[in-house]
Amino acid sequence: MSVRVRRIYDPPEPDDGLRVLVDRLWPRGVAKDAAHVDKWxxxxxxxxxxxxxxxxxxxSYAEFRGRYxxxxxxxxxxxxxxxxxxxxRKGPVTLLTASKKPEQSHASVLAELLEG
Structure with missing residues (x-):
């Protein structure tokens, strides 16, 4: 199946599947109804x-990853x-984060763990 990481500030796409916010705090400037978050x-x-x-x-990011x-x-x-x-296992999942660098964030660690 497919797991991808996107910024919550990007508009939802039809192939997002299940949209999961993986940040502890709600992102600034994002209306809850406009975010289309399925799980938090x-x-x-x-x-x-x-x-x-x-x-x-x-x-380092590597040390952060280990601790996380x-x-x-x-x-x-x-x-x-x-x-x-x-x-x-049921379908595509999109992990959403407000991180400016999603590729070096907890969301990318989660994506790798979910795909592995």
Whole structure:
């Protein structure tokens, strides 16, 4: 199946499939009804501490990825990840983020885990 990452600010497309917001906070300037978000599993997002650490430019993306994958091993996150994997088996899933660099964000880590 197909998993892709897009910015929430991009308009929805017909082939998006299930649209999942993977940010802990609702993106600024985006109306909830216009975003067409189907799911918002906040438990899959990086912890506040990890986000702050990563955005402080203290560590590398590789280190962020390792720390984030460790957080995804927690019971709640693992359960949500399994549920999202089930959705991927049923059809296309688009992970939505407000990140300016989605290719170097938690959303891309999730996409790789879901496809693997």
């Amino acid at each position: 599993p906040k438990g899959l997002t990086p912890s506040t501490e990890l986000r702050r650490w990563f955005h402080s430019d203290e560590g 994958e460790a957080e995804l091993g927690a019971p709640e996150a693992a359960e949500l990840l399994d549920g999202l994997r089930e959705s991927v």
